[in-house]
Amino acid sequence: xxxxxxxxxxxxxxxxxxxxxxxxxxxxxxxxxxxxxxxxxxxxxxxxxxxxxxxxxxxxxxxxxxxxxxxxxxxxxxxxxxxxxxxxxxxxxxxxxxxxxxxxxxxxxxxxxxxxxxxxxxxxxxxxxxxxxxxxxxxxxxxxxxxxxxxxxxxxxxxxxxxxxxxxxxxxxxxxxxxxxxxxxxxxxxxxxxxxxxxxxxxxxxxxxxxxxxxxxxxxxxxxxxxxxxxxxxxxxxxxxxxxxxxxxxxxxxxxxxxxxxxxxxxxxxxxxxxxxxxxxxxxxxxxxxxxxxxxxxxxxxxxxxxxxxx
Numbered sequence: 678x679x680x681x682x683x684x685x686x687x688x689x690x691x692x693x694x695x696x697x698x699x700x701x702x703x704x705x706x707x708x709x710x711x712x713x714x715x716x717x718x719x720x721x722x723x724x725x726x727x728x729x730x731x732x733x734x735x736x737x738x739x740x741x742x743x744x745x746x747x748x749x750x751x752x753x754x755x756x757x758x759x760x761x762x763x764x765x766x767x768x769x770x771x772x773x774x775x776x777x778x779x780x781x782x783x784x785x786x787x788x789x790x791x792x793x794x795x796x797x798x799x800x801x802x803x804x805x806x807x808x809x810x811x812x813x814x815x816x817x818x819x820x821x822x823x824x825x826x827x828x829x830x831x832x833x834x835x836x837x838x839x840x841x842x843x844x845x846x847x848x849x850x851x852x853x854x855x856x857x858x859x860x861x862x863x864x865x866x867x868x869x870x871x872x873x874x875x876x877x878x879x880x881x882x883x884x885x886x887x888x889x890x891x892x893x894x895x896x897x898x899x900x901x902x903x904x905x906x907x908x909x910x911x912x913x914x915x916x917x918x919x920x921x922x923x924x925x926x927x928x929x930x931x932x933x934x935x936x937x938x939x940x941x942x943x944x945x946x947x948x949x950x951x952x953x954x955x956x957x958x959x960x961x962x963x964x965x966x967x968x969x970x971x972x973x974x975x976x977x978x979x980x981x982x983x984x985x986x987x988x
Contacts, residue, residue: 783930
């Protein structure tokens with residue numbers, strides 16, 4: 678596996694690394710389908726119950742269900758999960774823009790995030806880059822509008838939305854919905870979607886033929902002759918990998934709250950890395966020490982460096 682990755686990196690003629698940060702945007706932005714109505718708490722519970730009843734395959738975390746869909750010009754990933762976190766904590770944390778930057782920065786490709794107030798409301802100024810230390814002058818900047826669409830004692834709905842991005846991508850959306858469950862648990866639905874055009878389709882095709890070759894997602898799309906699962910590859914595989922990375926970032930952030938002092942950051946980084954390593958075949962990209970060192974540097978940077986102005 679490692680030898681194959683080194684071979685891919687030597688394909689300088691295509692050099693997909695130049696546009697790889699843009700590809701991340703294709704797989705890190707989520708939402709309800711365009712034009713959908715705000716769902717009710719009972720609808721979320723019914724959907725989770727249906728996944729269990731129909732025998733859908735959970736991930737290693739057992740109560741986590743991951744799905745993806747693909748159309749001619751849009752992709753979407755979705756996670757339904759039952760988590761051991763009280764709804765009051767979920768509501769308090771995810772209802773704040775600043776907390777979302779603490780979530781997003783855990784992802785290996787997120788280089789910067791700062792919540793800012795504008796005349797139009799709160800925004801998350803985000804910088805997306807490559808899987809190693811990188812100056813901010815080389816990242817792709819995306820500004821997400823932040824909106825709490827529902828904030829009640831029995832229902833939270835948060836939306837992040839950016840109208841456009843590189844490589845003809847458009848209409849990025851991240852949506853997280855949560856409702857309380859018995860015994861101090863919460864039910865969470867995280868979805869993300871993006872629209873794309875010809876340039877993004879070409880770039881993704883090149884990535885899948887080089888750096889992304891041989892990598893799979895999680896959905897089982899068939900079985901081998903001896904019964905082993907065949908997992909989805911291609912664009913849906915990319916979307917599923919990043920869907921889970923961001924869900925695990927949300928989970929790790931919630932679990933780390935309350936650690937003393939600066940320990941929250943180190944704990945959230947450790948939790949995220951440990952969680953992704955449970956799916957190392959799909960998600961492993963770098964060693965623990967390298968990840969932690971890189972992220973601690975990026976956290977310090979986003980706390981001290983002002984975001985770029987709009988435009």
